Amino acid sequence: MKIREFDKSKLPILLFSVFVFALPLILSNTALWLRVFTYVTIFCILSSAMNLMIGFAGQFSLGVGAIAGLAAYTSANLMMRYGFSFWVAFPVAALTATALGVGLGFPGLRLRGFYFAMATLIMQNVIVQIFLDWTSFTKGDIGLTGVPFPTIFGVEVRGIYYAYLCLAALGITLYVVYKLLNSSLGMAMRAIREDDVLTESLGINVARTKMIVYATSSFMIGAAGSLLGHISMVLTPRMFEIGLSFQILVQTIVGGGGTIVGPLVGTSLLTVLPYAVRESYAIQDIINGILMIIVAISFKGGIYGQIKGSLQRSKKEITENKTIDEKTYER
Amino acid sequence: MAYEEIIFLVGAFLVNTLASGLVYSLATTSLTTMYGGLGIPNIALGQFFIIGAYLLYFFYVQLHLNLIISALATMVMLIAFYFLIEKVVFRRFYSAPSGERIVFFVLLTIGMSQILGNIILITFEANTYRIVTPWYYETINVLSFPSPVSYILGITLLSVTLCVLFWFLRYTKYGKAIRALVQDREMTGLMGVNITRMSTLTFLLSSGVASFAGMIYGLMYSFDPSASGMIFSMTFVMMLVGGRGSVLGSMIMGFFFGGLQAALTMFFFPSASLYVFFAVMLIILLAKPEGLFKR
Numbered sequence: 362m363k364i365r366e367f368d369k370s371k372l373p374i375l376l377f378s379v380f381v382f383a384l385p386l387i388l389s390n391t392a393l394w395l396r397v398f399t400y401v402t403i404f405c406i407l408s409s410a411m412n413l414m415i416g417f418a419g420q421f422s423l424g425v426g427a428i429a430g431l432a433a434y435t436s437a438n439l440m441m442r443y444g445f446s447f448w449v450a451f452p453v454a455a456l457t458a459t460a461l462g463v464g465l466g467f468p469g470l471r472l473r474g475f476y477f478a479m480a481t482l483i484m485q486n487v488i489v490q491i492f493l494d495w496t497s498f499t500k501g502d503i504g505l506t507g508v509p510f511p512t513i514f515g516v517e518v519r520g521i522y523y524a525y526l527c528l529a530a531l532g533i534t535l536y537v538v539y540k541l542l543n544s545s546l547g548m549a550m551r552a553i554r555e556d557d558v559l560t561e562s563l564g565i566n567v568a569r570t571k572m573i574v575y576a577t578s579s580f581m582i583g584a585a586g587s588l589l590g591h592i593s594m595v596l597t598p599r600m601f602e603i604g605l606s607f608q609i610l611v612q613t614i615v616g617g618g619g620t621i622v623g624p625l626v627g628t629s630l631l632t633v634l635p636y637a638v639r640e641s642y643a644i645q646d647i648i649n650g651i652l653m654i655i656v657a658i659s660f661k662g663g664i665y666g667q668i669k670g671s672l673q674r675s676k677k678e679i680t681e682n683k684t685i686d687e688k689t690y691e692r
Numbered sequence: 693m694a695y696e697e698i699i700f701l702v703g704a705f706l707v708n709t710l711a712s713g714l715v716y717s718l719a720t721t722s723l724t725t726m727y728g729g730l731g732i733p734n735i736a737l738g739q740f741f742i743i744g745a746y747l748l749y750f751f752y753v754q755l756h757l758n759l760i761i762s763a764l765a766t767m768v769m770l771i772a773f774y775f776l777i778e779k780v781v782f783r784r785f786y787s788a789p790s791g792e793r794i795v796f797f798v799l800l801t802i803g804m805s806q807i808l809g810n811i812i813l814i815t816f817e818a819n820t821y822r823i824v825t826p827w828y829y830e831t832i833n834v835l836s837f838p839s840p841v842s843y844i845l846g847i848t849l850l851s852v853t854l855c856v857l858f859w860f861l862r863y864t865k866y867g868k869a870i871r872a873l874v875q876d877r878e879m880t881g882l883m884g885v886n887i888t889r890m891s892t893l894t895f896l897l898s899s900g901v902a903s904f905a906g907m908i909y910g911l912m913y914s915f916d917p918s919a920s921g922m923i924f925s926m927t928f929v930m931m932l933v934g935g936r937g938s939v940l941g942s943m944i945m946g947f948f949f950g951g952l953q954a955a956l957t958m959f960f961f962p963s964a965s966l967y968v969f970f971a972v973m974l975i976i977l978l979a980k981p982e983g984l985f986k987r
Contacts (some may be wrong), residue, residue, distance in 0.1 A: 399937065453722065466973065468978060471977075471978055471981065472977060474794065474796050475733055475798070476932070476977065476981060480973075480974070481969060483925050483929060483973060484927060486925045486966070487967065487970045489964050490963050494963055592805040602921075603921065604806075607802050607806065611803075643813050643814045644810070644814075646806045646807075646809070646810045647807050647810045649803075650802070650804065650806030652803075653799050653800075653802060653803035653806070653808060654781060654799070654800055654803040654807075657796050657800050658781065658784065
């Protein structure tokens with residue numbers, strides 16, 4: 362058996378993951394920051410899933426809020442009303458979300474770009490209206506309170522354990538996204554982003570690929586929505602309004618869409634920021650809006666894309682200088 | 693049903709249809725000219741709309757100004773604001789390649805809607821407001837339906853505006869240039885039209901029309917921050933069904949959906965109309981993505 366040699370370029374990633382893994386232990390003294398950490402992990406799942414759709418496959422879907430909301434309500438209702446365990450309710454909720462996501466994606470087979478975005482956006486509004494009207498399921502504007510935490514062998518998973526549960530879910534999500542992108546399906550996705558008519562003509566089944574992307578990312582969104590439901594004190598339909606979709610979109614694009622790391626950077630930054638300045642949700646949304654405009658005006662590819670781009674440029678300059686030197690030497 | 697009851701219902705339907713239909717027509721025209729002419733899918737339309745009502749409330753109720761003066765002040769302030777954001781933000785992206793342009797504009801207008809919406813939320817909080825004019829509780833009978841005076845006034849003002857807008861777009865030099873812009877941007881430039889100036893004019897005209905409609909909406913109905921989301925989704929449905937860039941289509945669709953909403957609200961529950969709108973939009977989008985009225 363050959364022992365694989367340790368790749369030095371992976372060292373920072375390894376160190377960073379150890380740091381992230383230790384972070385809940387460091388934060389465990391303050392309930393607020395532990396909760397913020399949990400929120401960051403959940404929102405990282407959401408933005409990674411949205412990035413899969415928008416950044417990689419080029420499908421501008423804005424129905425994230427509704428999908429997450431359906432999953433949150435499903436798992437909360439299954440546990441509270443029918444007495445199912447979390448380990449049954451969680452996958453069922455994620456699967457329900459997948460069904461909704463595929464349904465929302467259906468117009469995407471015919472509509473492109475902006476029209477698809479608008480169709481999903483309006484459907485998102487309608488689904489929130491259904492949440493508001495369907496009071497036996499959601500309790501309407503009063504809100505669903507007392508959603509229980511999951512249990513393992515009779516022990517309640519809360520606080521630091523819940524943070525680790527969410528972190529594990531994020532790890533699985535990132536692994537799946539990474540594997541998916543490096544498969545032939547990932548190539549097909551990126552080809553669709555560039556031009557789906559041309560992709561079809563190359564013999565790739567565009568409809569099937571799109572459906573797989575919708576299903577995968579809705580499953581992730583559903584899982585995250587269910588996790589979000591259990592940590593929130595109260596579930597109201599307003600939580601899942603279009604504002605949530607926009608927030609996740611901002612986090613994805615400010616960080617840098619089309620990369621795996623970008624959304625994580627954006628999400629961490631934008632979720633921690635409002636808690637750091639301790640302001641209301643309205644101020645947070647204003648900050649989000651301003652950041653969005655600044656990013657749109659000043660740099661393409663988001664914060665992560667900008668950093669990566671400047672690093673590559675400096676590297677390229679060095680190599681270019683070298684080649685010129687070598688050429689002059691040869692002469 | 694007795695004969696008087698039918699007359700009463702017809703009167704109620706007529707007044708409600710005209711009131712909401714005119715508001716929708718103006719808002720949709722605003723959306724269409726901006727999307728067709730400049731390629732901006734104005735996601736902040738709901739906020740552009742409702743800020744008119746809030747500013748009128750601020751000037752008229754909180755500062756106790758005369759109604760006409762407060763309406764003028766509202767419009768002047770908003771036009772100045774739109775001029776500023778057009779100059780600082782939107783103008784940079786008119787000449788970007790069309791695939792990139794739409795992403796930028798979606799981002800910019802989402803950002804705009806977040807900023808404006810939350811500024812409204814902070815200053816006025818999530819309460820329901822109404823602008824109580826001296827004649828607020830008086831009524832005029834229309835086919836035995838006691839219609840509020842504010843509805844009649846609003847309908848008059850809105851229909852005059854709609855006619856003026858239609859005349860402006862159809863018969864004046866500027867209107868023709870704007871319609872040319874909607875059809876083909878580059879070609880219009882080659883024909884000797886100053887594109888930058890025309891774009892600014894289009895932006896100001898369409899956002900000003902939206903705010904004006906919002907102002908009248910504030911005079912007729914009570915409003916709260918959630919009205920912006922409702923107006924936004926309904927007008928987008930109307931634009932997509934009517935065909936983007938088609939001013940006539942959006943006007944007709946405004947009346948059609950206004951009437952539909954009035955009927956559904958009278959005989960079912962208010963949010964029924966949202967579901968019906970959604971179903972109509974989905975069918976139209978899947979069957980005829982370019983809309984009913986091709987430009």
